[in-house]
Amino acid sequence: xxxxxxxxxxxxxxxxxxxxxxxxxxxxxxxxxxxxxxxxxxxxxxxxxxxxxxxxxxxxxxxxxxxxxxxxxxxxxxxxxxxxxxxxxxxxxxxxxxxxxxxxxxxxxxxxxxxxxxxxxxxxxxxxxxxxxxxxxxxxxxxxxxxxxxxxxxxxxxxxxxxxxxxxxxxxxxxxxxxxxxxxxxxxxxxxxxxxxxxxxxxxxxxxxxxxxxxxxxxxxxxxxxxxxxxxxxxxxxxxxxxxxxxxxxxxxxxxxxxxxxxxxxxxxxxxxxxxxxxxxxxxxxxxxxxxxxxxxxxxxxxxxxxxxxxxxxxxxxxxxxxxxxxxxxxxxxxxxxxxxxxxxxxxxxxxxxxxxxxxxxxxxxxxxxxxxxxxxxxxxxxxxxxxxxxxxxxxxxxxxx
Ligand code: FES
Ligand SMILES: [Fe+2]
Numbered sequence: 496x497x498x499x500x501x502x503x504x505x506x507x508x509x510x511x512x513x514x515x516x517x518x519x520x521x522x523x524x525x526x527x528x529x530x531x532x533x534x535x536x537x538x539x540x541x542x543x544x545x546x547x548x549x550x551x552x553x554x555x556x557x558x559x560x561x562x563x564x565x566x567x568x569x570x571x572x573x574x575x576x577x578x579x580x581x582x583x584x585x586x587x588x589x590x591x592x593x594x595x596x597x598x599x600x601x602x603x604x605x606x607x608x609x610x611x612x613x614x615x616x617x618x619x620x621x622x623x624x625x626x627x628x629x630x631x632x633x634x635x636x637x638x639x640x641x642x643x644x645x646x647x648x649x650x651x652x653x654x655x656x657x658x659x660x661x662x663x664x665x666x667x668x669x670x671x672x673x674x675x676x677x678x679x680x681x682x683x684x685x686x687x688x689x690x691x692x693x694x695x696x697x698x699x700x701x702x703x704x705x706x707x708x709x710x711x712x713x714x715x716x717x718x719x720x721x722x723x724x725x726x727x728x729x730x731x732x733x734x735x736x737x738x739x740x741x742x743x744x745x746x747x748x749x750x751x752x753x754x755x756x757x758x759x760x761x762x763x764x765x766x767x768x769x770x771x772x773x774x775x776x777x778x779x780x781x782x783x784x785x786x787x788x789x790x791x792x793x794x795x796x797x798x799x800x801x802x803x804x805x806x807x808x809x810x811x812x813x814x815x816x817x818x819x820x821x822x823x824x825x826x827x828x829x830x831x832x833x834x835x836x837x838x839x840x841x842x843x844x845x846x847x848x849x850x851x852x853x854x855x856x857x858x859x860x861x862x863x864x865x866x867x868x869x870x871x872x873x874x875x876x877x878x879x880x881x882x883x884x885x886x887x888x889x890x891x892x893x894x895x896x897x
Contacts, residue, residue: 551805552705553578554780554870555669556877558681559801560662560811563695567592567663570611576803578667582654583607585627587614593627594665596652600632606651616651625651657681660797660813661695685786686815687793692822693815698833700800700808700840702847704781707800707808709863710840711783714897720839721832734896739862741887744873745778746865749890763789763818777862779869792818810836858893 561575567586574597575582581597583606597605599618609619615633617624624634630653632646655666655678664681668674700707710716718732738749750772763771767790775785781801787794796814803809812833814825855863868886876883 551579551802552703553667553802553805554873555667556672556675557780558657558664558666558679559781560799561594561665562663564592564658564661564663572607572609572611572616574605574607575665577665578802579804580652580667581605582665583616584656584663584665585611585616587611587627589614591628592656592658592663594654594656594663595625595627595630596654598652599623600649600651623649629653660684661693662811662813682782682797682799684797684813684815685784685795687788687795688791688817691815691817692820692825693813694822694826694829696812696826696829696833698810698837699803700810700837701806701844702808702840703805704800704802704808705867706840706843706847707810708781708866709860710836710843711798711800711810712777712862712866713860714862714895715859716839717897720835732896734894736892736894738890738892739887740890741885742776742778744869744883745776745782746862746869746887747777748773748775750774760787763787763792763794766818767792777866779873792816794818859895859897861891861893 555578559577561577561582562573562584566573567584570585572583572585575584582594583597584592584594586592595606595616597607599606599609599620601618601623602620604618604620606616606618606625609617611617611627612624614627615624616627622634622636623632624636625631626633630651632649632651635644635646635649638644638646654668655674657664657666657680659681660683666674666678666681700710702710714735714737737751740747740749751774760771760773769790771787771789773785773787775783777783781799782797783799784797785795794814794816796812798810798812801809801811810833812829814829816825854860865886872884872886875881
C-alpha cells in the first residue's frame with residue numbers, strides 16, 4: 496500500500512496522480528519496508544517536483560509580495576501561492592509576519608487547516624506543533640516517554656518573511672538551495688517626504704510571468720490599449736528617443752522630460768511651474784519603478800509582476816505621491832489603466848494557448864529582449880558561479896513611435 500499517492504508533473508505542467516501515469520515504481524520491491532518505501536517515494540517526488548519547478552521559468556532566491564499586510568489579522572491563517580509553492584501566512588501574537596509551506600511534514604495536509612496559537616501553528620490532523628517563525632517542530636502529541644524521535648530536528652517548510660509598503664514579502668529560496676547568510680532587505684518604495692498618499696491595486700493575469708513583465712515594459716501598446724481622453728490619443732503618436740543605461744540586474748530609462756502629450760505630466764508641470772523629470776527602472780526579478788519629480792512635488796510608483804503558477808501571474812501596483820490629488824481621484828484612473836492591461840492579457844492568453852511563434856522587434860521590444868537576456872545571464876552566472884554578464888555595454892538610445 497502506498498502511504499500517499501505520488502504526484503508528478505506531466506509535460507504540460509499539470510499535477511497528476513501516480514495512478515494516472517506511473518511516474519515511478521517505489522512500491523515495486525515487496526521486501527522493502529514501508530518506511531523506507533515512503534522515504535524513497537518522498538525523495539523521488541522531491542526530485543521530480545524540483546525538476547518541474549526548474550522548468551517553469553521562475554526566478555528563485557528573490558523577494559515576492561504574497562499578500563497585503565492588512566489581510567493577516569489576529570489568529571487568521573491566510574493562504575497564498577508563489578512560484579507554484581503553496582504558502583500559509585500569518586502573524587504571531589507579537590505581530591511578526593511568517594510564511595510556511597502550506598503542507599505538514601508529517602502527511603502533507605495543508606497547515607492552513609490547523610490553527611495559530613500565539614507563536615505556534617498546530618496541524619489539524621495529528622496535532623504536531625511548529626514554531627511559526629522557524630518552522631521547527633516543538634511538539635508531537637502522540638510521542639511517549641519511551642520514544643527517541645528528536646522532535647526539534649523536524650521542520651515544516653519555511654521562508655523568510657518581511658512586511659514593507661503594506662505587503663507581506665516572502666523570500667522564495669529555490670528548491671535545494673541554501674539561504675544566503677544575510678538575506679537582502681525586501682524592496683521598499685521610494686518616497687521623498689514624510690507625508691504622502693498611497694494606494695495599492697492588484698490584478699491577476701492568466702499568463703506566464705514573462706508575458707506579464709514584457710507587457711509592463713512595452714512602450715508601443717500605450718496609444719492602443721490605453722487610448723482614452725485623459726491619457727493618449729491615437730493620433731498623438733509620435734517618434735520618441737529614450738536613453739537607457741545598465742544598472743545592476745536591470746536597466747534604467749535615464750531621467751528625462753516625459754512626453755508632452757501626457758495630461759498628468761502637463762498637470763504636474765503646471766502645478767510647480769518647474770520642469771518634470773521621470774526615471775523608470777526595471778530590476779530583476781520583476782520590479783518596475785517610476786519616479787516623477789517637479790520641484791517639491793513627487794509621484795512614485797512600483798509595479799511587480801509575481802508568478803503564482805506558470806499560467807498565472809499577478810500585478811501588484813503601489814503608488815505614493817505628495818501632489819494635491821486625492822486618492823479618490825487617482826484610484827479610478829489607475830484602476831482603469833490596470834483593467835485595460837488585464838483585458839489585453841486575457842485576450843493574448845487566448846492566442847497563446849496554441850503556442851504561436853512570436854516576435855520581438857527593435858527598438859520597441861528591445862527592453863523585452865534585455866529582460867530575457869538579464870534573466871538568462873543571471874541563471875547562467877548562478878550555474879557557473881561566474882560574475883553575471885550584463886546584456887548592455889553602456890548607455891543606448893532607443894527610438895520608437897508611441
Ligand atoms: S499530518 Fe500534520 S500532524 Fe499528521
Ligand atoms: Fe499597459
